[in-house]
Amino acid sequence: MLAxxxxxxxxQLIGEAVVRGLGLPLPGPVLGLLLLLILLMARDRFALLARGPLRNDGVETASKGLLAHLSxxxxxxxxxxxxxxxLLASHGIAITLVLALSVVVTLLATVLTFRLVSRLLTQQDAR
Incomplete structure (x- = not known):
């Protein structure tokens, strides 16, 4: 689990270094998570190509441990x-409106994405 x-x-460190080095307008941990995702996808793909057993290197276990103590x-x-x-007292109404609007936009984007994927899967099943 330590490894x-x-x-x-x-x-995360590599993502932070790349973001700071290139001056990207992106949080370093987000880029680090994308890198971790790519590494895990490559690991799974190579395991499928080699037709060998998928080696569980503990990243899943470590992430479950982190999620258990997320609070x-x-x-x-x-x-x-x-x-x-x-600051919250002086701008509370504006913050509340922005939060409410962002929730509505997120819900709409989620519904539209779900509908699009559902339609694409239905078309694929029809073939």
């Missing part, structure tokens, strides 16, 4: 919110 956590953190990661965010209560 798997090391791989996750290494991908601990919200503590620093909660402290930050409490520290900025004056």
């Amino acid at each position: 798997s956590l090391g791989l996750i953190l290494l991908c 601990l990661l919200f503590v620093p965010a909660g402290v930050g919110v409490v520290q900025k209560l004056d």
Whole structure:
């Protein structure tokens, strides 16, 4: 599990270094997660090509361990919110409107994506 956590953190470090080095307008951990996704997809593809058993290197186990304690990661965010209560009080209505609008846009995008994929799968099954 320690090696798997090391791989996750290494991908995050590489993503952070690339973002800072190139000045990309993207969070480094997001790029690191994309790198980890590519690595895991390549691992699965090579396992299928070799027709060998899929080696479980523990990344899944490590990620489940992180997800089990995900609530601990919200503590620093909660402290930050409490520290900025004056800012929230002065811009509370605008923040609430933006949050509500973003929820509606996210729901619409999810529904449209689901409908598009459903239609594509139905067409593929008809062939």
